[in-house]
Amino acid sequence: MATSTIKKKTAAKAPKVEEVQSNGAQAQRLEVLKTYKLYIGGQFPRTESGRYYVATNRKGEQLANVCTSSRKDFRDAVIAARGAQKGWAAKAANNRGQILYRIAEMLEGRRSQFVDELMKQDSTKAQAETEVNLSIDKLIYYAGWCDKYQQLFSSVNPVASSHFNFSVPEPTGVIAAIAPQNNSLLGLVSVIAPAITGGNTIIVLASESKPLCAITFAEVINSSDVPGGVVNILTGKPSELATQFAAHMDVNAVVFCENDELIQKDIQEKASLNVKRVLLYNDVDWFSDKGESPYFILDTQEIKTTWHPIENIGSGGGKY
Amino acid sequence: MRATISVALLLGKIVTLMFISNDMNVMSSNTLPDFRISPRIDQVGIEERAKKFTTRSIKKETKVEGLKMVLNMIDLTTLEGKDSEGKVKQMCYKARHLHDAYPGLPTVAAVCVYPSMVKLAKQSVGDSGVKVASVSTAFPSGQAPMSVKIDDTRFAVESGADEIDMVISRGKFLAGEYNFVFDEIAAIKEACGEARLKVILETGELVTYDKVRRASDIAMYAGADFIKTSTGKIQPAATMPVTLVMLEAIKDFYYKTGKMIGMKPAGGISKSKLALHYLVMLNETLGADWMNNQWFRFGASSLANDVLMQLVKERSGVYQSADYFSVD
Numbered sequence: 001m002a003t004s005t006i007k008k009k010t011a012a013k014a015p016k017v018e019e020v021q022s023n024g025a026q027a028q029r030l031e032v033l034k035t036y037k038l039y040i041g042g043q044f045p046r047t048e049s050g051r052y053y054v055a056t057n058r059k060g061e062q063l064a065n066v067c068t069s070s071r072k073d074f075r076d077a078v079i080a081a082r083g084a085q086k087g088w089a090a091k092a093a094n095n096r097g098q099i100l101y102r103i104a105e106m107l108e109g110r111r112s113q114f115v116d117e118l119m120k121q122d123s124t125k126a127q128a129e130t131e132v133n134l135s136i137d138k139l140i141y142y143a144g145w146c147d148k149y150q151q152l153f154s155s156v157n158p159v160a161s162s163h164f165n166f167s168v169p170e171p172t173g174v175i176a177a178i179a180p181q182n183n184s185l186l187g188l189v190s191v192i193a194p195a196i197t198g199g200n201t202i203i204v205l206a207s208e209s210k211p212l213c214a215i216t217f218a219e220v221i222n223s224s225d226v227p228g229g230v231v232n233i234l235t236g237k238p239s240e241l242a243t244q245f246a247a248h249m250d251v252n253a254v255v256f257c258e259n260d261e262l263i264q265k266d267i268q269e270k271a272s273l274n275v276k277r278v279l280l281y282n283d284v285d286w287f288s289d290k291g292e293s294p295y296f297i298l299d300t301q302e303i304k305t306t307w308h309p310i311e312n313i314g315s316g317g318g319k320y
Numbered sequence: 321m322r323a324t325i326s327v328a329l330l331l332g333k334i335v336t337l338m339f340i341s342n343d344m345n346v347m348s349s350n351t352l353p354d355f356r357i358s359p360r361i362d363q364v365g366i367e368e369r370a371k372k373f374t375t376r377s378i379k380k381e382t383k384v385e386g387l388k389m390v391l392n393m394i395d396l397t398t399l400e401g402k403d404s405e406g407k408v409k410q411m412c413y414k415a416r417h418l419h420d421a422y423p424g425l426p427t428v429a430a431v432c433v434y435p436s437m438v439k440l441a442k443q444s445v446g447d448s449g450v451k452v453a454s455v456s457t458a459f460p461s462g463q464a465p466m467s468v469k470i471d472d473t474r475f476a477v478e479s480g481a482d483e484i485d486m487v488i489s490r491g492k493f494l495a496g497e498y499n500f501v502f503d504e505i506a507a508i509k510e511a512c513g514e515a516r517l518k519v520i521l522e523t524g525e526l527v528t529y530d531k532v533r534r535a536s537d538i539a540m541y542a543g544a545d546f547i548k549t550s551t552g553k554i555q556p557a558a559t560m561p562v563t564l565v566m567l568e569a570i571k572d573f574y575y576k577t578g579k580m581i582g583m584k585p586a587g588g589i590s591k592s593k594l595a596l597h598y599l600v601m602l603n604e605t606l607g608a609d610w611m612n613n614q615w616f617r618f619g620a621s622s623l624a625n626d627v628l629m630q631l632v633k634e635r636s637g638v639y640q641s642a643d644y645f646s647v648d
Contacts, residue, residue, distance in 0.1 A: 075639055082641075250641035273638060 036066045036211065038073060038235065039218030041080030042228020047236075048072050055211050058122045066211045069236035071244050074176075074203065077232040078250050081174045081201040084229030089171045089199035097146030100197060102224040104139035107132070110220060114185060117212040121184050134287060135189040141292050142193040149198070149297045157305070164308040169301035171199035172277060176245035177255035178238045180286060184210035188217060190286045191255055192231055194296035200253075203232040205245070211235045238263065246270035246278075253277035253300050257284070355498045358537045359572070361529035361565055370560040373601040383596070384634050387627050390595045391418060392426040393613045395453055395584065397621050398433060398648070399460075399552065408437045411648045412444030419628045419645065422635070428624060429613035430483060434459070435476040442480035453483035453518070457508060460522075460551035462487040466504065473511040484508070485518045487551060488535065490525045498538055505542035518546035518584055518617075523562045524554040532562055536569035546582035552619065557587025560601060567605040580609070586619025592630045595623060621648075 036055075037044045049070035055063045067073075088096075107114070111132050118128035150169060159165040175195045180187030184207055195202045206214030218233045234241070242263045246254050247270040254267055259282045271278045279299050284291055378386055396415045398407060408431075415428045430451035433441050441452045454476035458464035464472075473484055486508050492500045509517050519539040523532050539547050547566055550557040563585045570581045583602070589595055595618060602616055610616055625647075629640040 078639070248639045248641075249644060250639065274641070274644070 034064070034216075036064050036215045036235065038067050038069060038077075039215065039222070039231070039233040040073065040077045041083075041232065042222065044215075044218070044222075045073075045076075048076075053236075055121075055209070057120060063120055063212060066235045069205070069234040069241065071241070073234055073236075074241060074244050075248070077203040077234060078174060078176070078248055080229035081203050081232055082250055084227055085171070085173055085199075085201040088196070088201055088227060088230045091199075093147035093150065096197065096199065097143045099225050100139055100143035100146060100193065103221060103226065104136050104143065106220045106224045107136050107139065107217075110216070111136070113216060114213055117216060118184060121210045121212055130287075131183060131186045135185050138186070138189050138292050139193055142197040142297075145294055145297060146197050149294050149301075152294060153298055153301065153303075159307070162310055164310045165305065166308070167303050167305040169198070169298065170304050172300050172302050173200060173252035174250060175200050175202045175253045175255060175300055176248065176251045177202055177204045178242060178245065178257065179204050179206050179214070180257040180281075181207045181209060181238070183207065183286070184213040185217060186286050186291075187257065188214055188233075190284075190291055190296075191257070191281075195255075195300050196226075196230055198297045198300050200300050201230045201232075203234065203245075203251075205234045205236060205238060205241055208235075208237055242267055243270055246276070247273060249274045251276055253279060255279045255281065257281045259283075352541055353537065355502075355534055355538050355541075358530070358534040361533050363529055366529060366564055367561045370564045370601065373560065373604065374597045376597075376600045378596055378600070380634075384631065386596050386599055387592055387631050387634075388426055389599065389611065390592065390618065390627050391624060391631075392429060393616055393618050394428040394624050394627075395430045395432045395586075395617045395619045396428045396624060396648075397431070397552070397586075397619055399455060403434065403437060405437075405440055407648070408433055408440055409444050412441055412450070414624075414646060414648050415445060415450045416448045418624060419632070422628070422632060425628075425631075429617055432485065432619065435472060435479065435481070438476050438479035438481045451482040452480060453485055454479070454481040455485045455487075455520075455551075457486040457504075459485070459487055459520075460553040462489050463491070466507065469504070470507060470511050473508050477511070477513055477515050481515055483516045483518060483546075484512050485520055485548060487520045487522060488539065490522055493526070493531070493535060493538075498534070501535070502538050502542045505539055505544060509543035516545040516582075517543065518548045518582070519544040520548045520551055520586075521566075522551055522554055523549045523558075523566075524556045529562070529565050532565050533569055536566050537573070540569065540573045540581050544581060546584050546617070548584040548586055548617075548619065550585075550587040550619075552587035555588075558585035558589055558619075560597065563598065564601060564605065567602065571606055574606075580615060582615040582617065583610070584617040584619055589618055589620050590622045590626060592623070592627045595627065 037046050047067040047069050049068065051068035052065045053068050055066045057063060114132045115128045118131055119125060123131065154166065154168045157165040157167060177191045179191050188204060188206060191204055192202055214233050214235060221231050242256065243266055245251065246267040253276055254271055256264060256267055264280055268278050396411055398411050412431055415431050418425050427448055427450050430453045431441050431445060432453040432455065435454050435456055438452055438454045445452060456473040456476050457469040458472060476484060488501050489504060505519055521532060521535045521539065526532050526535060536547050549562055567583055570583060573581055585598060602610055625642060625645045628645055632640050
């Protein structure tokens with residue numbers, strides 16, 4: 001078993017040989033292949049467990065060796081996300097918007113790379129281009145929402161005492177999400193964008209069968225002024241990590257997008273430990289208009305109500 | 321020129337010797353070593369050795385027992401300009417009730433406060449067995465006249481402090497005035513009376529391991545009950561290699577005089593894993609006799625909560641969040 005894995009590794013890494021002209025002579029150049037690592041706390045570590053699996057396409061061709069994240073990687077990511085959360089939430093709303101816009105710009109600049117990767121993972125060229133376009137547009141969409149959802153979801157409430165009573169949304173904190181499994185980029189973006197728009201930090205487990213775009217997207221995030229730890233991307237097995245995501249007491253919300261009832265039940269049970277939010281997006285079509293909405297932002301917000309003592313408000317004739 | 325210096329040194333030594341023999345009976349031998357020739361430290365060697373202690377694997381019940389021992393060795397500390405009575409009371413409560421949801425936990429060893437808060441701290445810890453330690457001698461810089469330092473110490477002791485954490489005059493030490501440092505420690509030891517004296521070397525300002533070793537020797541021969549790495553106000557604070565240098569000094573002192581000296585690394589130890597590494601180092605350097613809070617302490621403010629989180633994790637199997645543990 002061990003030997004065959006090693007053989008596979010070599011096979012997956014087998015470089016393509018290109019011929020390049022060098023000083024007029026024929027020279028052979030080895031193609032430099034990317035090592036797909038994790039993205040935790042603004043850095044690209046390998047999994048501490050040393051485990052990996054081979055990502056393949058539908059024809060069974062080997063695409064890359066991908067890290068199989070462990071519980072420890074997840075814990076490290078939670079520490080990074082918790083550390084970054086306060087600072088991210090404290091950023092001016094419009095600054096968060098600028099940073100999301102920046103992610104979109106960076107993604108636009110590397111669109112061909114993403115199209116390539118999607119095509120390697122069984123998309124047609126048209127499908128791949130649509131997915132990349134939608135992903136970029138979605139980031140722009142949420143960038144715009146950064147300084148607007150607060151007004152929409154806030155309220156001034158009528159109360160019968162001398163208080164100015166108002167409710168505002170606040171980020172819930174650290175979110176652990178398992179990205180949609182049936183696409184490589186759009187699902188990932190659809191889960192990350194509303195969470196960070198709302199001032200949360202996120203740990204997201206990429207699609208197990210289509211992991212390539214996730215780490216490349218991490219490179220995009222890493223070059224977009226997003227502080228380290230705000231977005232953390234893991235690759236590996238949802239079946240292995242879902243329980244951990246749901247049980248960790250320092251996680252405030254769990255997102256799961258598949259129709260797997262066993263895992264859903266497990267998540268709900270474990271999440272009850274610290275009553276974290278459980279968000280099951282199993283019937284959302286991320287390609288449709290329904291795949292983007294300010295209500296995805298609201299899903300990871302807590303509503304805080306303030307009772308502010310004031311002089312008798314009725315005396316002025318005003319009414320709330 | 322050279323003759324004058326050696327005469328001065330000689331004089332200094334005679335004065336200190338007299339001081340010692342008059343006021344204390346710490347010395348089992350009558351001769352003080354020449355502190356200028358304290359053993360030299362092999363920097364690479366000590367760092368390699370310190371790194372080795374981090375490779376021990378401590379799991380399950382051993383880990384739980386180790387963590388409980390760590391809790392019991394903590395000097396819960398607040399040394400801020402903004403310390404208020406409320407803050408000190410709160411911390412003393414925490415010292416006695418670390419995490420009531422986990423029955424059977426030990427208390428911490430002591431609370432560590434400024435002299436002005438000692439009385440309040442003493443009342444607040446009551447009869448729980450938690451000791452009150454007070455920093456003194458113009459903590460953290462130590463830049464004050466001798467009379468002020470002695471008054472500072474007496475005030476803390478009279479207010480009820482069980483332990484005194486003094487700082488050495490690093491400026492004088494670095495200028496080579498070892499006799500001054502020695503005499504100062506001896507004088508404070510006298511002012512301490514019954515209270516145990518911890519001598520803070522502030523290793524972050526001593527620059528080299530050689531100097532740390534020399535300062536440790538001076539402190540121990542001058543009457544320290546404990547030697548302590550740092551004030552926590554200077555970076556770097558406690559590190560494993562620097563603590564190892566001091567532990568080795570304690571070992572040598574013990575072999576020479578038969579007297580046990582305590583060790584207190586302080587500052588920068590905020591994770592339970594690191595604290596366990598320190599315990600491993602202690603056990604493998606000084607042995608089981610030192611493995612209790614009579615002879616070893618951690619000076620820390622945030623370590624306790626991390627240890628508690630690890631303990632609860634071991635019991636529940638679930639990784640914990642700081643949200644569910646009292647801040648202080």
